[in-house]
Amino acid sequence: MSHPALAVTVDLVVLTVRADTLSVLLVERGEEPFLGRWALPGGFVRPDEDLPAAAERELAEETGLPRGLVHLEQLASYGAPGRDPRQRVVTVCYLALAPDLPVPRAGTDAADARWFPVAEAQGLAFDHDHLLADGVERARSKLEYSPLATAFCPPEFTVAELRKVYEAVWGTGLDPRNFHRKVTGAAGFLDPTGATTTRDGGRPAALFRRGPATTLHPPLLR
Amino acid sequence: MSHPALAVTVDLVVLTVRADTLSVLLVERGEEPFLGRWALPGGFVRPDEDLPAAAERELAEETGLPRGLVHLEQLASYGAPGRDPRQRVVTVCYLALAPDLPVPRAGTDAADARWFPVAEAQGLAFDHDHLLADGVERARSKLEYSPLATAFCPPEFTVAELRKVYEAVWGTGLDPRNFHRKVTGAAGFLDPTGATTTRDGGRPAALFRRGPATTLHPPLLR
DNA sequence: ACAAAAGTGTTAGGAATACACCCATGG
DNA sequence: CCATGGGTGTATTCCTAACACTTTTGT
Numbered sequence: 237m238s239h240p241a242l243a244v245t246v247d248l249v250v251l252t253v254r255a256d257t258l259s260v261l262l263v264e265r266g267e268e269p270f271l272g273r274w275a276l277p278g279g280f281v282r283p284d285e286d287l288p289a290a291a292e293r294e295l296a297e298e299t300g301l302p303r304g305l306v307h308l309e310q311l312a313s314y315g316a317p318g319r320d321p322r323q324r325v326v327t328v329c330y331l332a333l334a335p336d337l338p339v340p341r342a343g344t345d346a347a348d349a350r351w352f353p354v355a356e357a358q359g360l361a362f363d364h365d366h367l368l369a370d371g372v373e374r375a376r377s378k379l380e381y382s383p384l385a386t387a388f389c390p391p392e393f394t395v396a397e398l399r400k401v402y403e404a405v406w407g408t409g410l411d412p413r414n415f416h417r418k419v420t421g422a423a424g425f426l427d428p429t430g431a432t433t434t435r436d437g438g439r440p441a442a443l444f445r446r447g448p449a450t451t452l453h454p455p456l457l458r
Numbered sequence: 459m460s461h462p463a464l465a466v467t468v469d470l471v472v473l474t475v476r477a478d479t480l481s482v483l484l485v486e487r488g489e490e491p492f493l494g495r496w497a498l499p500g501g502f503v504r505p506d507e508d509l510p511a512a513a514e515r516e517l518a519e520e521t522g523l524p525r526g527l528v529h530l531e532q533l534a535s536y537g538a539p540g541r542d543p544r545q546r547v548v549t550v551c552y553l554a555l556a557p558d559l560p561v562p563r564a565g566t567d568a569a570d571a572r573w574f575p576v577a578e579a580q581g582l583a584f585d586h587d588h589l590l591a592d593g594v595e596r597a598r599s600k601l602e603y604s605p606l607a608t609a610f611c612p613p614e615f616t617v618a619e620l621r622k623v624y625e626a627v628w629g630t631g632l633d634p635r636n637f638h639r640k641v642t643g644a645a646g647f648l649d650p651t652g653a654t655t656t657r658d659g660g661r662p663a664a665l666f667r668r669g670p671a672t673t674l675h676p677p678l679l680r
Numbered sequence: 681a682c683a684a685a686a687g688t689g690t691t692a693g694g695a696a697t698a699c700a701c702c703c704a705t706g707g
Numbered sequence: 708c709c710a711t712g713g714g715t716g717t718a719t720t721c722c723t724a725a726c727a728c729t730t731t732t733g734t
Contacts, residue, residue: 239502241463244548280461287537313535313550315509328535438712439704660685661731
C-alpha cells in the first residue's frame with residue numbers, strides 16, 4: 237500500500253528546580269529556521285530507533301545530562317501542518333525531570349544551552365511555547381498523585397528539600413510540619429537511609445531515597 | 459538538512475458501555491498484514507492533515523460513528539521498529555469515548571466492525587493489545603477526576619445511568635445513594651434539565667446534561 | 681397495597697488543618 | 708544561651724461511608 241512519508245522528531249521538555257524556581261533547559265538554535273532563537277532540545281528519529289531511545293539519545297547529545305538521574309516519560313505528539321516552516325514534521329514530545337545539575341554543555345546543533353525559569357521562557361521557536369506549557373502542566377498534576385517530585389532531587393535528600401520542590405512547581409507555600417507527616421506516612425514514597433545532614437543549619441535532617449511506590453496513597457493535593 | 463521519512467498513522471481506541479460492560483470497537487482486517495485478524499481502527503495521516511483531524515476522519519470512515527457525540531483525546535504514540543512488519547510506522551493513538559450507539563458499519567479497509575467486551579479483546583493485530591490496555595487504563599483513571607463518564611452517556615441521562623458507567627468501567631459496585639449525592643454536589647458536573655423519566659421503573663428519575671466543568675472537585679475515587 | 685427505583689437525613693469514623701510544643705545542632 | 712530549622716502531639720473541622728428512611732411511580 238502506498239502512504240505518505242513524514243519527518244518524525246522527538247522534542248524534550250527538560251525541567252529542574254534551581255534556586256527554588258521551576259526551570260527549563262533551552263538550546264539556542266545554530267541553524268535555520270529560527271536561527272538564534274531559543275528552543276526545546278530535540279531532533280529527528282532515526283530509521284531503526286524506538287521513540288524512547290531517540291528521546292534518550294537527544295537528551296545525551298544535546299544536553300549532556302547523565303541518563304540514570306533523569307526521569308523520562310512521553311508527553312504528547314504534535315503534527316499541525318506548518319508547525320515547521322521547512323516541511324511537514326510530526327514531533328513526539330517527552331517530559332524529562334532532573335535534579336539541579338551543573339549547567340550542561342551545548343550540543344551538536346546548538347549554539348548554547350541554558351536553564352531558564354519557566355516564567356521567562358517565552359517566544360520559543362516552532363510551537364515550543366505550547367509544548368512547554370503542556371509539559372509544565374503535566375509535571376504539576378503528576379506531583380499530586382505520583383512520587384515524581386523525587387526526580388527533581390538528588391539520590392539522597394531531606395524532607396525540606398522535597399517540600400521546596402513542591403513549593404517551586406506549584407507556586408504555593410506548604411506547612412513544613414504537615415508536609416513532613418504526609419510524605420513520611422505515604423507508603424513506599426520515601427526510604428529512610430538512617431543518615432542525617434545539617435546542610436541547612438538547625439537540627440540535623442534525616443536523609444531519604446525515593447521508595448518503590450508508583451502512585452501516592454493518599455495523594456498530596458495542591 | 460536531510461532526515462529520514464517515516465510513515466505516520468493514527469489508531470483509535472473507541473470505548474463504550476454496552477449492557478453494563480466496557481466494550482471496544484474492533485475492525486476485522488481486510489488486507490495483509492494480519493488479514494482476518496481483529497484490530498483497532500486507524501489509518502495513515504495525510505500530508506496536509508493535522509493529527510486530531512486525521513483521528514476524526516478515521517473515526518468517521520472506519521466506524522461511521524457521528525462526530526459530535528464522541529469524545530476524542532490523544533493517548534500516546536508508539537513507534538517501535540518492527541511493530542508493523544511491512545515498514546517503519548509511528549502511530550499516534552487516540553482514545554474515543556462514545557455512548558452506546560447502534561452497531562457501526564464496516565469501513566473501507568475493514569471486512570467487519572463490531573463491539574467487543576474489553577475482557578474478550580485479545581490477540582489483536584500489531585501491538586494493539588498494548589494500545590488497548592493503555593486506553594482502558596487512561597479511561598479508568600480519568601473517570602476519577604474529570605467529568606468524562608458523561609461521554610459514555612446519551613445527551614440526557616439519569617444519575618443511575620451515570621453510575622452504571624462508573625461501575626462498568628471500574629468493575630466495582632457503588633452505593634447508589636452516596637453516588638447520587640456526590641455527583642449532584644460536584645460543581646459543574648451535571649446540569650439538571652427539569653425533565654424526568656421512568657425508563658427503569660420505580661420513581662421517575664431526574665434527567666441531566668453534562669455540565670461545563672472540566673475537572674471534578676472533589677474527585678470521585680475508586 | 682406492593683414492588684421497585686429515586687432521592688434525603690443521620691451518624692460514626694477517619695483524614696486534613698492549624699498550631700503548640702519539643703528536639704538537636706551551630707555559633 | 709540563643710537562633711535555626713527538624714520533627715511530634717493534639718484539638719478542631721471537614722469529608723466520607725454506611726445505612727435507615729421517605730418519595731414517587733407502575734402494576
